[in-house]
Amino acid sequence: MTRITVWGEYRHEQHNPKVAEIYPDGMHNVIARFLRDAGHTVQTATLDEPEHGLTETVLAETEVLTWWGHLAHDEVDDAIVDRVHKRVLEGMGLIVLHSGHFSKIFRRLMGTTCDLKWREKDEKERIWVVEPGHPIAEGLGSYFEIPQTEMYGERFDIPAPETLVFISWFEGGEVFRSGCCYTRGKGKIFYFRPGHETLPIYYQAEVQRVIANAVRWAAPVDTSPVTFGNVPEFMT
Numbered sequence: 001m002t003r004i005t006v007w008g009e010y011r012h013e014q015h016n017p018k019v020a021e022i023y024p025d026g027m028h029n030v031i032a033r034f035l036r037d038a039g040h041t042v043q044t045a046t047l048d049e050p051e052h053g054l055t056e057t058v059l060a061e062t063e064v065l066t067w068w069g070h071l072a073h074d075e076v077d078d079a080i081v082d083r084v085h086k087r088v089l090e091g092m093g094l095i096v097l098h099s100g101h102f103s104k105i106f107r108r109l110m111g112t113t114c115d116l117k118w119r120e121k122d123e124k125e126r127i128w129v130v131e132p133g134h135p136i137a138e139g140l141g142s143y144f145e146i147p148q149t150e151m152y153g154e155r156f157d158i159p160a161p162e163t164l165v166f167i168s169w170f171e172g173g174e175v176f177r178s179g180c181c182y183t184r185g186k187g188k189i190f191y192f193r194p195g196h197e198t199l200p201i202y203y204q205a206e207v208q209r210v211i212a213n214a215v216r217w218a219a220p221v222d223t224s225p226v227t228f229g230n231v232p233e234f235m236t
């Protein structure tokens with residue numbers, strides 16, 4: 001069991017009726033529900049809460065944070081980004097979803113633009129498992145499909161992933177690195193592509209499975225503080 005905070009920007013759901021119809025309580029609550037069903041302790045946090053719901057106390061007790069943002073990346077306070085960044089280096093897992101590729105925290109952790117190509121034509125996506133032995137691919141088989149989705153295409157301007165678990169192919173011909181693993185400090189980071197807000201993607205069983213697997217993979221192993229600085233004596 002892992003203590004998870006599901007962070008949602010929660011703007012599309014309040015302003016776009018099409019999105020509200022699919023996610024009446026917000027995407028974050030759908031994600032929180034299936035992670036709770038998987039046996040985890042889950043709380044949610046959203047942009048418009050004080051400190052975006054990510055107080056020192058909340059982050060101190062969070063083992064894995066999931067992040068969905070799109071319209072309002074710039075409204076995320078830099079002080080909160082610093083706080084999340086520090087926690088990742090200390091060992092908190094971070095799962096970055098879909099348009100979260102452009103979030104301040106992901107760009108900070110990657111050090112690149114994280115830009116990509118995109119198209120909204122409700123295309124089919126086939127997500128190939130390229131590391132079948134990886135914990136995040138558990139239970140998926142060789143591929144799964146999302147019948148209608150937004151396309152994300154290469155180049156995706158990220159550092160080469162430490163492990164690439166998924167590659168997507170789209171009906172329009174593009175490909176994309178859809179499941180990317182990184183380590184920063186003691187923290188594990190997983191970027192997972194699916195999750196466009198106008199389609200019911202977070203209700204799909206395989207997508208839920210990947211996120212649940214990713215939480216298990218990203219959960220901290222050792223949260224004891226790391227010692228740095230001058231060491232006056234030889235260790236024997």
Ligand code: ZN
Pocket residue numbers: 098099150195196197
């Ligand atoms: Zn999207």
